[in-house]
Amino acid sequence: MDSRIAVIYGHDAAKMTRALLEHDGTAGRIGGKDASIVLKPNLVVPSDPSQGATTHTEIVEEIVSYLIENGFHGITIAEGAWVGASTEEAYRKLGYHRIRDRYGVKLLDTKKDRYRKLSPCSIPMEISETILDADFIIDIPVLKGHCQTKMTHAMKNLKGCLSDRSKRDFHRLGLDLPIAALNTVLHPDLIISDGLCGDLDFEEGGNPVDMGRMMASRDALLIDSYAATLMGFSPDEIGYIKQAEEIGMGSYRKWDVVELSEPERTSAKPSGTAARLSAYTEPDEACSACYASLIHALKRLEEEGGMHAIEGRRIAIGQGYRGKAPEIGVGACCAKAGISVSGCPAKADDILSMLRTL
Ligand code: SF4
Structure with a gap:
């Protein structure tokens, strides 16, 4: 097991991405220069990344730029927006056509790809052939809340590799076991996590929280277990993490975090739910990652009905x-x-834990 997680703080997405790639030594990990490389961002809806739902385009562009500089050319950006949303519209609105034209990479809408039918854990699913056949997969999720699974990150981001029919089936089956099962057949080689301003509690965005953080790992279950704690959850509270452990994918309660920089101060003004919760805080030159941790903790406290302890x-x-x-x-x-x-x-x-003692 590789338990390393690299963390970098700041707000310059391209610079942070480059530092994470160089720390990982990604170019040296990919086989031949003709390797097929898939980049899988989260473009669940065609909304601007500042709203907390989608991967910042600068991250994807910096990964492409890094790969091209290192002599790789078989690069495909692959995504399938959620059922009812248009991947093509997300590509168009968020600048992916420009990346395609500038660097000569392919844009794949997985809704239009050929699928291979597999049944991990006896759950039938149709998975994009291009992604299944890739030599190297870079998963680029957003760390954010989710109305059904509490959080969504590296493991759940792979749902965009499915046909719309399988996405619907996943919801019908309650998401947790299907997501774990999907991760037994799709193994990202690298996760570059966009923790810049993911949504507090909803996958569609609208309540972004300035977290000022990005991370890299080679294990989706590991980084999701760690990411859960950053949102104030125990990994045990996230159903698909529990399911993954139960089907034998491993278990992580410890990780080796390497910090590549120091936290940066926030200049963002909280909005939506975060603004409401900020009434319980008194920041003075707070850093984004620290302040986001406080907002996430307050949100969890509110969900468990414990706000009376901090009234006033x-x-x-x-x-x-x-x-x-x-x-x-x-x-x-x-x-x-x-x-x-x-x-x-x-x-x-x-x-x-501290708030619960008040
Ligand atoms: S606010 Fe203080 S404790 Fe928190 S991250 Fe910044 S420097 Fe560290």
Whole structure:
């Protein structure tokens, strides 16, 4: 098992992507220069990435640029939007035609590909042949909430490799086991995670949270288990992670995180649900990753009906609290707080544990 996860903080998607690829040594991991390489972003709906649903186009473009510079040319960007949405419209609106024309890569709408019928875990599914036959798959999910599975990330992003009929079947079967089963036959070689501003609780976007983070890993189950904790969940609470463990894909509760940079301050103004939850916070020069952890923890606390414990209180966070002693504080900057959570950035699951004690 490869338990390494590289994490980089910031807001410059292209620069962060390049650093993750170089850290991974991706070019050296792909076989011959004629290898077929599939890039699988999340374009579930044709909405701008700033809304929290879709992969930032700069990430995909930087991966393409890196691969071309390293002599690879068999590159296909492949995606199938959710049932009822147009992949082509997403490609057009989000700048993928320009990438195709500039770099000479292929754009594949998996809704129009040929499918191979497989039945992992006795669940029939039609999977894009192009993706199944690829020599190297780069999964480029958005870390965001999901109305049915609580979160969606690397493993669930592969649902875009299915026919619309299989997508519908997955929903009919409750998603968790089908997603785990799909991941027994599709194994991304690299996951480049877009954790820049994924949605707080809905896969279609609209409540983006500035997280200022990207990650890389070679194992979808590993990075999803870790990502769950960043949203304030235990991996045990995510059904498809549990199912994956039960069918023998492994189990992760520990990971080796390598941080390639330090957290950056946020300048984003929370909107939607995040703005409502921000009423319980008192930020002063807070970093994106730390503040997002606090918002995710508050969301989890709200879902479990625990907000009464913090009514009338405000949680301090940010570099402006260094040396000060607020009542409750989050992150290393608030180490002198009466009640504090360590970490730089603090993690959502740790913050939630603290909030439950109030
Ligand atoms: S602890 Fe302070 S410096 Fe570290 S991420 Fe949080 S706000 Fe930023």
